[in-house]
Amino acid sequence: MASQLGVFQRSPWAIAVFPAILGAKGVIHRLLSCRLGTALHLGTVHPRFSKNTKSFYRLIGATIVLTLVISVVMSLLSFVFGSVFWGAKTADALDIVTVVVATMALGLTLSIVTIKVAFVTFTRGLDPDMVVYPIMSTVADIFITLCYVIVLNAFFVFDFAGKSAIAVIILVHLLLVLYIIPKNFREQDFRKNLKESLFTMLFVSVIVNVTGTVLKNISAKVPNRKEIYTVYPAVIDMVGDVGAVVGSTATTRLALGLLRPSLSSIRHHAKTILSAWAASIVMFFVLAILSPWVNGLLSLSVFSNLITILLVANVIAVSAIILLSYGVSILTFQKGLDPDNFVIPIESSFADSLMSIALLVALVLVG
Secondary structure, three states, rough: OOHHHHOOOOHHHHHHHHHHHHHHHHHHEEEEEEHHHHHHHOOOOOOOOOOOOOOHHHHHHHHHHHHHHHHHHHHHHHHHHHHHHHHOOOHHHHHHHHHHHHHHHHHHHHHHHHHHHHHHHHHHHOOHHHHHHHHHHHHHHHHHHHHHHHHHHHHHHHHHHHHHHHHHHHHHHHHHHHHHHHOOOOHHHHHHHHHHHHHHHHHHHHHHHHHHHHHHHHHHHOOOOHHHOOOOOHHHHHHHHHHHHHHHHHHHHHHOOOOOOHHHHHHHHHHHHHHHHHHHOOOOOOOOHHHHHHOOOHHHHHHHHHHHHHHHHHHHHHHHHHHHHHHHHHHHHOOOOHOOOOOHHHHHHHHHHHHHHHHHHHHHOOO
C-alpha cells in the first residue's frame, strides 16, 4: 500500500473502501475454512479435489455465489457510508461496485490454496479448525491487498485496457454464478447455507463499515508512534484468530456430540481456550520486540511500555472475543441453525472493533 499511495489517492473512496474489502474477503474465507473443518471431521467431505462428495462441490459453488453477493452488498453500503463520512459522490457508486466486485473475484483464486491446506492438515493428523484459518487469514489479507492494488491500477492507470480486463473478470464471475445457482438451488443444504450466510453478511457488512469509520476517527487521536501502527494489523488479526479457533473447534464438537449445547459447558472447552489464549500472549511478546526493532526504536523502556499496552489490550479483547465466539456457537446450535454460518463471520467482524477499542483503552491507561 505504501508503494502505491499514488493510485490510492486517485479517489477519496479508494483507501476508505479498503477495510470493507478486507472484511468481505475475511468473511468468505472464514466461512469456507470453518465449514471445511467441520465437514472433514464429519466425513461429509473427503480430503481430495477430484471425485469428492456433492457436499464439497456445493460448498465451492456457495462460496462463488456468496462472493459476488457480498461484494455488491458491501460496495453499496460502503457508498452509503462514504457519502456521509468520506465525501463520496453519487457518480462514485458504480466505480466502487466495479472495483470491489473485480477485486473479490480475483481473490477467489486463493480458495484453492485454502482447500489444499485444509486437506493436507487433515490427512497429516492435524486439526483443520486449529490450523487452516489462523494460517490463511494473514495470507488472505496480503493476497486481497495485492488484488486490490492490481484492480485499482487497471481502473485508474491503464484506463480502457484496464477497464476492459476488469469487465472480463466480472463477466466470468457472473457467468459462473448463473451456472451454479440453477444447478444447485434445489438442494436444501445449498439454500440453507445461502440463506443463513446472507443474513450474517448483511450484519457483518454494517459492522465492517461502522468499524472502518470509527477507526478512521480514532486514528487521529493516536500519537505518531510507529511501533503502535506497525503492530496494529498483527494484533487485530491474532485476536480474530483466537476467536476463530475457539468458535471453529466448538462448532465441530457440537456437531460431533462431544460438547453439550449450553453456555456452562465452556469449562469442558477450557483446554482449547487457554491454549489459544496462551499462544496469542506469546506472539504479543514477539511483536513487542519486532515492532520497535524494525522501526529502529528498540530499547528496554520502549519494549516495557509497548508490552504493557499489548497485554492490557489482550486481556480485554481476547476475553471478550472468547465469550462472544463460544456464546454464538451455543446459541445458534440451540436454535437449530448451522453455527458455521454465524460464528466466524460475527466474531471476526467484532474482533477488529474489540481490539481497536481495547488498544485505545490500554493507551489511555498506560500512556
